[in-house]
Structures are given as C-alpha cells and as structure tokens.
Amino acid sequence: MGTAIALFTRDLRVTDNPMLTEAHSLGDDVIPLFIVDERLAVPPNRARFLRDCLIDLRGSLRELGGDLVVIRGDTEATLRRIGERAPVDTVVMAEDYSSYARTRRRRVERACAAIGASLRITDGTAIVPPGAATPTTGGDHYRVFTPYSRAWAAARWRKLVDAPRAISMPSGITGDDPDNVVGPVRAESPDIPEGGETQGRHRWEAWAERGVDYDSVHDDLAADDTTRLSPYIHFGCVSALELATDPRAPDALIRQLCWRDFFCQVLAANPRLTSAPYRFPEKDTWSHDPDALAAWQSGSTGVDIVDAGMRQLRTEGWMHNRARLITASYLTKVLDVDWRHGAAWFDRWLVDADVANNYGNWQWVAGTGNDPRPNRRFNLDRQARRFDPDGRYVARYLDRADDRSG
Ligand SMILES: Cc1cc2nc3c(=O)[nH]c(=O)nc-3n(C[C@H](O)[C@H](O)[C@H](O)COP(=O)(O)OP(=O)(O)OC[C@H]3O[C@@H](n4cnc5c(N)ncnc54)[C@H](O)[C@@H]3O)c2cc1C
Numbered sequence: 001m002g003t004a005i006a007l008f009t010r011d012l013r014v015t016d017n018p019m020l021t022e023a024h025s026l027g028d029d030v031i032p033l034f035i036v037d038e039r040l041a042v043p044p045n046r047a048r049f050l051r052d053c054l055i056d057l058r059g060s061l062r063e064l065g066g067d068l069v070v071i072r073g074d075t076e077a078t079l080r081r082i083g084e085r086a087p088v089d090t091v092v093m094a095e096d097y098s099s100y101a102r103t104r105r106r107r108v109e110r111a112c113a114a115i116g117a118s119l120r121i122t123d124g125t126a127i128v129p130p131g132a133a134t135p136t137t138g139g140d141h142y143r144v145f146t147p148y149s150r151a152w153a154a155a156r157w158r159k160l161v162d163a164p165r166a167i168s169m170p171s172g173i174t175g176d177d178p179d180n181v182v183g184p185v186r187a188e189s190p191d192i193p194e195g196g197e198t199q200g201r202h203r204w205e206a207w208a209e210r211g212v213d214y215d216s217v218h219d220d221l222a223a224d225d226t227t228r229l230s231p232y233i234h235f236g237c238v239s240a241l242e243l244a245t246d247p248r249a250p251d252a253l254i255r256q257l258c259w260r261d262f263f264c265q266v267l268a269a270n271p272r273l274t275s276a277p278y279r280f281p282e283k284d285t286w287s288h289d290p291d292a293l294a295a296w297q298s299g300s301t302g303v304d305i306v307d308a309g310m311r312q313l314r315t316e317g318w319m320h321n322r323a324r325l326i327t328a329s330y331l332t333k334v335l336d337v338d339w340r341h342g343a344a345w346f347d348r349w350l351v352d353a354d355v356a357n358n359y360g361n362w363q364w365v366a367g368t369g370n371d372p373r374p375n376r377r378f379n380l381d382r383q384a385r386r387f388d389p390d391g392r393y394v395a396r397y398l399d400r401a402d403d404r405s406g
Contacts, residue, residue: 005031006023024164029169036183046350047183050182054070064165070178080111094121145259157245195351204243306330308393339362342366343362
C-alpha cells in the first residue's frame with residue numbers, strides 16, 4: 001500500500017478524523033504532517049492556541065506509535081522535499097473553502113503531480129458538506145437559513161470514524177518543535193484558553209454533563225453558559241459531527257452548529273465573502289470615521305454594553321455571541337462604519353476567528369449578507385435590559401478593565 005501523507009489543516013485531532021483514518025487505510029506507513037505555511041499570517045492569540053493544538057496532537061500521535069511532523073515553510077515546496085526523501089503514494093487532506101484554502105489545494109495538487117502521488121480529499125469540518133444540501137428550486141447553495149436548516153436536517157450525515165489503533169511511520173522523516181515554528185507563543189490577550197483535542201474534549205464533557213438548559217440560557221450574557229467550544233471547533237480539535245450526534249446535545253445547540261454549516265456553504269459558493277457584499281450591494285455604503293472606529297476598538301464608546309463586549313474580546317480573545325451581535329450592530333448600524341473594519345478587528349483578536357463564520361455573521365449584521373431583513377436595527381437599551389438585566393456582564397468587563405489600567 002505504500003506511504004500516505006496525512007496533511008493536517010483544520011482537523012487537529014485523532015478522534016473522528018476522516019482524513020487521518022483514510023490516510024491510515026491507504027498507507028502501510030503514514031506521515032502525519034502539519035505545515036506552518038509562511039503565506040498565512042496567524043495573529044498571536046490564534047498562534048498560541050495553534051501551538052497548544054499541535055503539541056497535544058503530537059502527544060496523541062506518539063501514543064499511537066507515530067509522531068507529528070511540523071515544518072515551517074511553503075506548502076508545495078515542503079511536500080516536494082518530503083517526496084524526495086521518501087516515496088509518497090498518496091496525500092490525504094480535508095476539504096476547505098476559503099480563498100487561502102483553495103490556493104493551498106492547488107499547490108498541493110502541483111506538489112502531488114511533481115512527486116507522483118495521488119491526492120485524496122476527504123470531508124472537511126462541516127457536518128453536512130457544502131453541496132450536499134442544495135435548494136430544490138435551483139442554485140448551488142441556500143441564501144436563507146430556515147429552508148437550509150430543513151435540508152440540513154434531512155441530508156445524509158456521514159458516520160463517525162474511529163481513530164487509527166496504531167500508526168507506523170517511515171524512518172528519517174522528522175520535523176521541528178511546534179514552539180519553534182508556529183510564531184509568537186505569547187498571546188496578546190491574557191485570558192485565552194489552552195488549545196488542543198484533550199482540552200476540547202474535557203470542555204465538552206464537563207458542559208454536557210452539567211445538563212445546561214442551553215435554550216433558555218444561551219443569550220444570557222452574564223451566565224456565560226454556552227459551550228465556549230468555538231476555537232476547538234474552528235481548529236478541528238473536536239468534531240462538529242461528534243457533538244451534534246451526542247445524545248446529550250440540546251436541539252438548540254445543534255441548530256447553532258447548523259448555522260456554522262450554513263455559512264460554510266455560503267463561503268464555498270462565494271469565496272469573496274470577506275471583501276465583497278454578498279446579497280445586498282446597495283447596502284454597502286459607509287461613512288469614514290476613524291475616531292469612532294478607534295473608540296469602538298478600544299471599548300470606549302461610552303455605551304456600556306458595547307464597551308464590555310469589546311473589552312471581553314481583548315481580554316479573552318473571545319466574545320459572547322449576543323455581545324458580538326450587539327457590538328457589530330453598533331459599529332455598522334449606529335456608527336455607520338464599514339463591516340470590513342469590524343471583521344478585521346475581530347479577526348485579529350478572536351481565537352475562534354473563522355473566515356465563514358466571521359465574515360458571514362458580519363455581513364448578516366451589516367445588512368449586506370444573509371439576513372432577509374437587512375434593515376434590522378437593535379435597540380441597545382433593550383438589548384442590555386433583556387440580556388444583561390442586572391448589569392453583571394457590564395460590571396465584569398468594565399470594572400475589571402478599569403482595575404487593570406488603574
Ligand atoms: C459579528 C459576529 C462574528 C462572529 N465571528 C465568529 C467567528 O469568527 N468564529 C466563530 O466560530 N463564530 C463566530 N460567530 C458566531 C458565534 O458568535 C460564535 O460561534 C459563538 O459565540 C461561540 O461561542 P460558543 O462556542 O460558546 O458557542 P455555542 O453557543 O456553544 O455554539 C456551539 C457552536 O456553534 C457554532 N455557532 C454558534 N453560533 C453561531 C453563529 N451565529 N454562526 C455560526 N456558527 C455558530 C460555533 O461553532 C459554536 O462553537 C460570530 C458571530 C457574530 C455575530
């Protein structure tokens with residue numbers, strides 16, 4: 001059967017990883033590989049989380065008798081170099097949809113052609129891959145969530161796959177220590193979580209065992225009782241399918257995972273989601289107000305609920321979904337600032353920043369995207385009264401930030 005490269009990208013786990021399981025079934029020997037691609041600038045918060053993920057994955061692969069080869073460099077050149085050192089029959093990689101992922105795939109294809117290996121693409125991070133649920137009325141994807149969610153629930157879901165029992169690697173293929181190759185190991189935010197499959201699984205188990213009444217609590221800012229799994233899902237430390245098929249997963253949570261797949265199929269059909277208005281181009285006109293943008297970024301607009309959210313972002317590299325909605329709505333619908341500035345700021349700080357979810361949600365809030373009511377406006381006082389009635393969320397982040405600066 002020869003040698004297969006298991007090319008990890010955003011699937012940094014051994015459990016329910018179709019890419020790894022496929023590589024294992026195709027090769028007598030497997031080279032588990034992660035390339036820290038020099039073309040992709042990863043901000044410090046995510047670099048730190050990624051480094052944790054790689055160290056954890058390396059530990060899991062070592063327990064299986066293998067290792068994780070981590071190399072910093074160009075994807076195409078790295079694969080060619082490995083192909084020169086060991087005969088490689090197949091490269092296996094998961095599907096992904098951003099512009100960067102598409103370019104990377106072309107580079108992997110070129111490398112495979114050069115080293116005489118075949119390329120196998122497996123299902124990626126979505127539960128229902130883009131294209132597997134398409135509108136019966138025509139078109140390649142759904143533009144509105146509700147009909148999509150019905151098609152999503154009715155679609156065929158793949159079966160969970162087992163982790164390989166053991167991994168055998170060819171000799172002489174070594175990589176670098178994740179600490180040396182990932183980039184800045186100091187996060188910008190003091191309170192970001194530790195990354196990796198082990199942490200992600202612990203977090204899910206603890207949350208699922210508490211039996212949280214997610215439906216009634218997920219919008220409560222102070223309760224802070226959502227799963228906080230988004231960075232683990234983004235980096236593939238946990239499988240979204242495994243969460244959605246866990247009998248303990250509340251329906252309302254499964255619906256959120258459906259939103260994730262929704263934006264994934266939007267991105268797959270519109271790789272320019274990050275830069276161009278998706279659905280309502282006539283709504284894509286903005287004022288130029290650098291001072292207003294700077295106040296929003298630093299959490300000093302004077303609107304407590306907005307400032308608390310923005311300070312949570314900088315402190316934790318994460319923000320509650322309700323606060324994301326409020327802060328994004330304030331920037332675009334009150335300050336009239338271009339959603340691209342907001343999305344870029346989120347992208348810099350969020351540990352879970354995800355092309356499809358970040359840009360899809362920003363365009364939804366800004367009124368240029370998938371919200372069928374693009375003129376929707378939040379009443380900020382009402383939002384604060386409803387979702388932070390005792391002001392505990394505001395106090396937590398505003399008081400805390402004031403303590404630190406004082
Ligand atoms: C302006 C804006 C920007 C956002 N940027 C991102 C981003 O970059 N990365 C990201 O993962 N999510 C993003 N979201 C969606 C959502 O806010 C986060 O997924 C959620 O807050 C993460 O917390 P959690 O893991 O506790 O979510 P939970 O409530 O526990 O939900 C479980 C999972 O479902 C998915 N999910 C939940 N809500 C959404 C949603 N509205 N859209 C898509 N998927 C969802 C996430 O993978 C999440 O981890 C954004 C939302 C807005 C309004």
